[in-house]
Amino acid sequence: MIFAANFKCNHTRSSTQSYISTLSELIKSDTSHECFVFPPATALLASTPNVTIGVQNAYMAQNGAYTGEIGLEQLDEFGIKTILIGHSERREILGESQEIVAKKFQYFTENGFKIIYCIGEPLEIRESGFDSVMEYLTEQFIGIDINYPNLIVAYEPIWAIGTGRSATIDEITITHKALKSIVSVPLLYGGSVNLSNIKEISSIDEVDGVLVGSASLDAVKFYELIRSC
Numbered sequence: 468m469i470f471a472a473n474f475k476c477n478h479t480r481s482s483t484q485s486y487i488s489t490l491s492e493l494i495k496s497d498t499s500h501e502c503f504v505f506p507p508a509t510a511l512l513a514s515t516p517n518v519t520i521g522v523q524n525a526y527m528a529q530n531g532a533y534t535g536e537i538g539l540e541q542l543d544e545f546g547i548k549t550i551l552i553g554h555s556e557r558r559e560i561l562g563e564s565q566e567i568v569a570k571k572f573q574y575f576t577e578n579g580f581k582i583i584y585c586i587g588e589p590l591e592i593r594e595s596g597f598d599s600v601m602e603y604l605t606e607q608f609i610g611i612d613i614n615y616p617n618l619i620v621a622y623e624p625i626w627a628i629g630t631g632r633s634a635t636i637d638e639i640t641i642t643h644k645a646l647k648s649i650v651s652v653p654l655l656y657g658g659s660v661n662l663s664n665i666k667e668i669s670s671i672d673e674v675d676g677v678l679v680g681s682a683s684l685d686a687v688k689f690y691e692l693i694r695s696c
């Protein structure tokens with residue numbers, strides 16, 4: 468299983484450092500799972516042997532006049548080679564269009580990054596039926612090289628993110644099955660994953676891992692989540 472912790476705009480540099488040392492120590496040499504942590508950009512640090520550090524976002528440039536952004540040069544300093552692209556909060560709150568998301572995707576593939584590419588539908592699309600869901604999700608692959616070898620896809624229904632209302636086991640199973648007929652890469656589920664639902668979610672055949680927000684913020688609790696699988 469793949470476990471990815473998305474801190475979003477939480478944690479400081481010092482709390483991230485102690486989080487990573489706690490988590491690394493807890494995981495030790497347990498190699499049965501793959502673990503990623505995405506801290507905020509101010510808290511980037513080098514990966515440890517059992518926890519890969521990734522960036523939540525970056526601009527598609529080496530460096531340059533892109534106020535407020537960070538580029539490859541800043542990521543290289545920490546040896547960061549993993550990035551989240553297409554998270555719904557970046558699409559919805561920060562206004563990233565599919566065109567920008569696809570450009571970012573292309574840039575970071577050219578630079579050999581591992582990419583966790585996020586897709587997910589809003590509630591009104593889910594409520595208008597499964598065909599609409601798949602149509603919406605398929606559109607989020609426009610301009611994306613789904614055969615990129617270093618790709619992981621994360622399916623995160625927007626209505627399940629940070630709401631405490633995870634998708635049901637049936638909804639996840641059916642959606643992941645349909646997505647697996649489009650992309651043949653590891654497929655994560657994200658959206659209110661926590662200790663009470665991780666066992667059921669992780670036992671779905673088509674779920675290769677989870678992308679976790681709020682339930683990842685405490686290293687010990689996040690490790691409990693990992694350990695319970």
Ligand code: PGA
Binds near residue numbers: 473657658660
């Ligand atoms: P959540 O966030 O676990 O807090 O719902 C998941 C995500 O946005 O990646």
